[in-house]
Amino acid sequence: MTTSTASTDRTANGPQADGSRATGIAMMLGSALSNQLGAATGALAFPAIGPAGVVAVRQWVAAVVLLAAGRPRVRRFTWSQWWPVLLLALVFATMNLSLYTAVSRVGLGLAVTLEFLGPLTVALAASRHRADLVCALVAGAGVVSLLRPRPTTDYLGLGLGLTAAACWAAYILLNRLIGARLPGTEGPGAAAALSGLLYLPVGAVVFTHHALTARALACATAAGLLSSVVPFLVDMLALRRVPTQFFGVFMSVHPVMAALVGLVVLDQRLPLADWLAIAAVVAANTASALTSARRA
Template identity: 70%
Template sequence: MQGAPARPAAAPRLPAAVAQERSGVSVAGVATMAGSGLSNQVGAAIGSLAFPVIGPVGVVAVRQYVAAAVLLVVGRPRLRSFTWRQWWPVLLLAVVFGTMNLSLYTAVDRVGLGLAVTLEFLGPLAIALAATRRRVDACCALLATAGVVTLMRPQPSTDYLGMGLGLLAAACWASYILLNRTVGSRLPGAQGSAAAAAVSALMFLPVGIVVAVHHPPTPGAAGCAVAAGVLSSAVPYLADLFTLRRVPAPVFGLFMSVNPVLAAVVGWVLLGQGLGWPEWAGIAAVVGANAIGILTARPPQAA
């Protein structure tokens, strides 16, 4: 996800110290984005190792607990001061947050990490394409659609339920983005996200208890679930806080599009989930659609 905007021809040269500082920040930002994406996918892969013992539901429950613990510390929401106008999008965000993770992890269990994350990525891609009316965006939409058709082509072994859960995760991610905008406009800082994570964790508390009673976790399974929560929730969130202050939004969005590729590689290396050339072609189409859309986006007009 490289591709910094070209400098004007007449741009003055920066002092050596300033240029070095900006270069260091840029390198740090790229390294953080790479680490965040890799951490997210490795966390999902490690979490899937606990599926045979506590299932995707148990892993998601633990992940929700870890996310809530981290976000409550970072966001410090003042829950007693929330009005109903602030509470209702927070509650919806909590439901979407839990549903998104549950559908994604169940899809990972059924169709593999690479395909599940690629299908989930259609959510933010759809939001981005729906915001504009350019011909290039229509072409990107067609390219992404071709990728999805390739991934979901009928075969004797096609798991349509797993594919459907991946698409449900995509719809939840799109809703998550829209709700986060609403929450962010009504609550300062990360208070809304923290409150939503706390509510989601409370919703999964009885689920976690039922799973623990009927499927007692082994130390290894519990460790994998906690690692998934840390690597897929805590680390990416804190990394994004650092990155978004140092990296332009288009560059951040372009790098995010690499996540399906990272997921496919991690699934292959850690889980032995190999993909054929049609699957790789489908992933490339979805990633390419997002990359083209971002790289051809018009910069905002100066006031």
């Protein structure tokens, strides 16, 4: 999902900049909504096949689509190209399972907010500016609030959310490396295919013990389409219409969208303190992205 920053900036500054940016914003909002609706739809299948079963189907759907889109020529891969692809496949497999299991334990809004710390940490770690240190402290305060002990604290669920965050950070760093070593989307396509293969034995075990009903299959497939396929395609098109930094700011909408979708679709209600903590994490990312854009 990478495009040329130069071409993006030319599009953003051209004579049709306003219309193009408005279209880009609509695409990004649609992508975020699709992503979180997919996660919520997948959660509806948890009672039948559990998070592992949902993730298995989602990985297979993503593998088929990304493999077709990337068309990786794996026989030509060198070891320097293979090892980050192998690591990315493991990240794919771990990230989605940890996130979906966290969703089943602590809810969609809280799980996605914790996962969101991954890209925020990558962005802040690369900076040496005082403003970004303040953003890091604000985000840290939000996380401490989210992790605060309470009678019903699910530490495993919180830990899995943070695991998903670490995986998302690794996903960003590995994609940068793969993008420099492989053309187009060959790397993600190969990684998605390998991740799908890893979930074949997982799916076999899950579906041996849990009947794969038509409703569960439909929900899990929808999760793959809405949370993997749609964002992949729409984000790629959106990046042609808005500057990369502007796109980064709009990443902040994901935790908010997740909390709202969790409330509407799954009836997962968060206390006011959690909403304030989510707002702190989102504000930290937005401020960091905006100050970075001014320095660019």
